[in-house]
Amino acid sequence: MIASFDLSLLHRPLLDWYDTHARDLPWRNPPGAPRPIDPNWPYRVWLSEVMLQQTTVAAVKPYFAKFTQTWPSVFDLAAAPDEEVMAAWAGLGYYSRARNLVKCSREVAKRGGFPTTEKALRELPGLGAYTAASIAAIAFGERAVVVDANVERVISRLFLIVEPLPAARKTIRAHADRITPHERTGDFAQAMMDLGSQVCTTKAPRCLLCPVREDCQARANGDPQALPVKPAKKAKPERKGTAFWIERGEGEGAEVWLVQREGTGMLGGMRALPDDGWTARKDGSGAEPLSGDWEDLGAVRHTFSHAHLTLQVKRARTDAAPTGEGKWWPLHEWEEAGLPTVFAKAAALAMAQRPDGVD
Numbered sequence: 001m002i003a004s005f006d007l008s009l010l011h012r013p014l015l016d017w018y019d020t021h022a023r024d025l026p027w028r029n030p031p032g033a034p035r036p037i038d039p040n041w042p043y044r045v046w047l048s049e050v051m052l053q054q055t056t057v058a059a060v061k062p063y064f065a066k067f068t069q070t071w072p073s074v075f076d077l078a079a080a081p082d083e084e085v086m087a088a089w090a091g092l093g094y095y096s097r098a099r100n101l102v103k104c105s106r107e108v109a110k111r112g113g114f115p116t117t118e119k120a121l122r123e124l125p126g127l128g129a130y131t132a133a134s135i136a137a138i139a140f141g142e143r144a145v146v147v148d149a150n151v152e153r154v155i156s157r158l159f160l161i162v163e164p165l166p167a168a169r170k171t172i173r174a175h176a177d178r179i180t181p182h183e184r185t186g187d188f189a190q191a192m193m194d195l196g197s198q199v200c201t202t203k204a205p206r207c208l209l210c211p212v213r214e215d216c217q218a219r220a221n222g223d224p225q226a227l228p229v230k231p232a233k234k235a236k237p238e239r240k241g242t243a244f245w246i247e248r249g250e251g252e253g254a255e256v257w258l259v260q261r262e263g264t265g266m267l268g269g270m271r272a273l274p275d276d277g278w279t280a281r282k283d284g285s286g287a288e289p290l291s292g293d294w295e296d297l298g299a300v301r302h303t304f305s306h307a308h309l310t311l312q313v314k315r316a317r318t319d320a321a322p323t324g325e326g327k328w329w330p331l332h333e334w335e336e337a338g339l340p341t342v343f344a345k346a347a348a349l350a351m352a353q354r355p356d357g358v359d
């Protein structure tokens with residue numbers, strides 16, 4: 001086993017494997033190729049890494065394409081109005097990422113471009129240890145220890161780390177550091193990510209296809225799937241709230257009242273239907289935003305990272321503008337409003353129940 005005499009060689013079979021098995025992704029440079037001289041390359045790496053946090057590659061691809069077409073450089077993104085970026089992010093979830101994206105792009109634009117070291121990248125707003133390390137390694141070729149959930153799994157198994165997460169993270173990182181090479185550090189980081197997502201999978205790892213199987217202690221031990229040891233999941237609380245569908249006009253001229261949510265809280269900065277003040281942490285009041293004949297349209301269910309929500313949907317018609325910040329939005333264009341998924345579900349329910357069937 002290499003692990004028993006020279007850990008510094010473990011990257012070799014991994015990089016050889018990566019040279020022929022690397023995933024072809026729109027934000028990737030082919031394995032072994034020199035780093036692109038395109039000045040927007042760090043921007044593309046950063047954007048993809050932010051989008052990929054807690055989100056699958058399949059879900060990210062269309063958003064990455066839309067963002068890079070609309071805002072080809074970090075300077076374009078920095079100059080974009082907040083609400084346009086938030087609307088373009090709608091559906092990708094974890095909306096604090098979009099708010100941080102805007103903040104970070106403006107700081108980078110102010111500095112004239114991305115800093116090139118892990119240490120300096122960490123100073124940017126919203127950029128955590130993982131993202132800084134991955135940009136430093138992938139975009140700038142700096143030796144940085146990149147540990148995401150995929151890498152965490154591979155390392156836990158390779159070195160048979162049985163200490164439960166999150167306490168095991170320090171040990172995992174120390175082992176990742178020991179096997180990170182000084183050359184091709186970006187390729188190595190991506191090779192580890194690909195190995196974790198394609199071969200060393202959470203369930204039923206495909207050890208026979210693994211380039212480091214001869215050195216893997218969990219494989220030798222017979223139960224790699226048991227690692228990493230995760231803490232027991234807590235049951236998610238159930239929450240209740242109400243969303244209000246307020247309409248005016250008829251036929252092609254029909255409109256719906258949309259609001260812009262407060263900047264920093266739950267779904268902050270997103271365009272939305274008015275609601276009764278629910279957040280994922282407390283139930284709403286149920287109070288209607290204006291007097292009138294409210295019709296109960298039923299409810300939609302949505303699961304956030306920390307709670308399940310049952311959102312009642314009520315509809316009313318009015319000719320007066322409801323109180324508070326908001327705007328009338330053409331009903332037939334509601335899908336372009338950039339509503340986050342929970343409100344898009346409520347809107348779809350309301351649209352499906354319109355008497356004139358306009359959509």
Ligand code: SF4
Binds near residue numbers: 208
């Ligand atoms: Fe993962 Fe199996 Fe490879 Fe070990 S041998 S790193 S458990 S895929």
